[in-house]
Amino acid sequence: MTPSADAPTIIPAEAADGDAVRRLLTAADLVTGDLDQVDWTGFLVLCAAGETIGAVGVEPRGTIGLLRSLVIAPEWQGYRLGTTLLARAETRARADGLTALWLLTTTAPDFFARRGYTAVDREQAPAGIKTTAEYRDLCPGAAVVMHKPL
Numbered sequence: 001m002t003p004s005a006d007a008p009t010i011i012p013a014e015a016a017d018g019d020a021v022r023r024l025l026t027a028a029d030l031v032t033g034d035l036d037q038v039d040w041t042g043f044l045v046l047c048a049a050g051e052t053i054g055a056v057g058v059e060p061r062g063t064i065g066l067l068r069s070l071v072i073a074p075e076w077q078g079y080r081l082g083t084t085l086l087a088r089a090e091t092r093a094r095a096d097g098l099t100a101l102w103l104l105t106t107t108a109p110d111f112f113a114r115r116g117y118t119a120v121d122r123e124q125a126p127a128g129i130k131t132t133a134e135y136r137d138l139c140p141g142a143a144v145v146m147h148k149p150l
Helices: 015-027 081-095 109-113 133-138
Strands: 009-012 043-048 051-061 064-072 100-105 118-120 144-149
Touching (some): 009 081, 015 043, 015 051, 015 064, 043 081, 064 081, 081 100, 100 109, 109 118, 109 144
Parallel strands (some): 064 100
Antiparallel strands (some): 009 043, 051 064, 118 144
């Protein structure tokens, strides 16, 4: 599939979107090990031409959240859709009362830095982030830990 004239739309995810999100994450070599346990109400999906072409999730942890699984299908990259999806996730997190987002990344620290996220030492992550599967088990120690106040 190639980008079409159909404008992509961002909608709340449902459990039925899990397989499509998993395929996108797997294709991008991103973690999927805990997707069977996630609360899909924290995810947004990006759809175009009847297909899921992107996703992002926020796992609330008290007043902060873990940003996870930001992915755009390769053929749709380069259209600022990742930036748009991230901004929507941040807006939604702010509306839900979260005060900051945290993330772990091995592939996109520069992308997030350009969007206001600051890298910190892994041990500076708050307890709510340290208890997530991504922090504990799925992301290697080499993953960059970043955060952004909302």
